[in-house]
Amino acid sequence: MGILRQTDCTATPRAMTHPERPHRNFYGRLKGKHLKNSQRGYLDEDLSALSLGLVDWDVNPDRTPLDLQTRFDGKPVWLEIGFGGGEHMVHQAAQNPDVGIIGCEPYINGVAMLLGKIRRAGTDGVAVYPGDVRDMFDVLPDASIDRAFLLYPDPWPKSRHHRRRFVTAEHLQPLARVLKPGATFRVATDIPDYVRQTMQEVPRHGFTWTAQGPEDWRVAWDDWISTRYEQKALREGRTPHYMTFTRDPD
Secondary structure: OOOOOOOOOOOOOHHHHOOOOOOOOOOOOOOOOOOOHHHHHHHHHHHHHHEOOOOOOOOOOOOOOOOHHHHOOOOOEEEEEOOOOOHHHHHHHHHOOOOEEEEEOOOHHHHHHHHHHHHHHOOOOEEEEOOOHHHHHHHOOOOOEEEEEEEOOOOOOOHHHHHHOOOOHHHHHHHHHHEEEEEEEEEEEOOHHHHHHHHHHHHHHOEEEOOOOOHHHHOOOOOOOOOHHHHHHHHOOOOOEEEEEEEOOO
8 A cells, every 4th residue: 555664684583672562453444345546546656655654563573663853853743543534634734834743544545535635735744654553652752742633533332342442541551651741632522421431531541631611622622623523423413522631740
């Protein structure tokens, strides 16, 4: 798919030089039924230039941290976890040219949609990882991210699947590690039980909820752009919730 690769030529046995790759179950779709020819073109022509490069285990078995300062010319770095069709990420990139933005999304159709939007908007300062955010957490330096977004994540509505949600220790602990003290973590969802689990779990992992009153979670952020997922929720009569947390000082 045009993802940047590099060859590991070392002859030293892996067990002596590399950490063991953790077993991580992945739930959800990686690819839809059909990609348009134009979307295939975006993946072939644009993805490698926007790739972070040394994220996947086969190209970085040592889990060497990414050099974000060089990649983004010393700018603050934001992270969007599961960018869907990419409209929010492109909007933020256009509104904040002084910020670098990383988008992580394993669903390749969504990646293709984002690349098309980036090409049409001509936005700079973005990077894309088309894979599991847990692999990217492995190589993000400590306290390197200034803001993170989790917008309309997969709700996994069945009770037995709630452990698959992002707002669990498996994801929140590494997220807390890579966020700078005082960094902002925004969560938007239309699922009441996801709100419950978010409010229960996120503060357990080094975050403080910033709300001072009901409007702080009922009204969207000033720089918000309504996504296609939110529009679907509104059409179906569900109520969006907008939660803002800050990363506690260590």
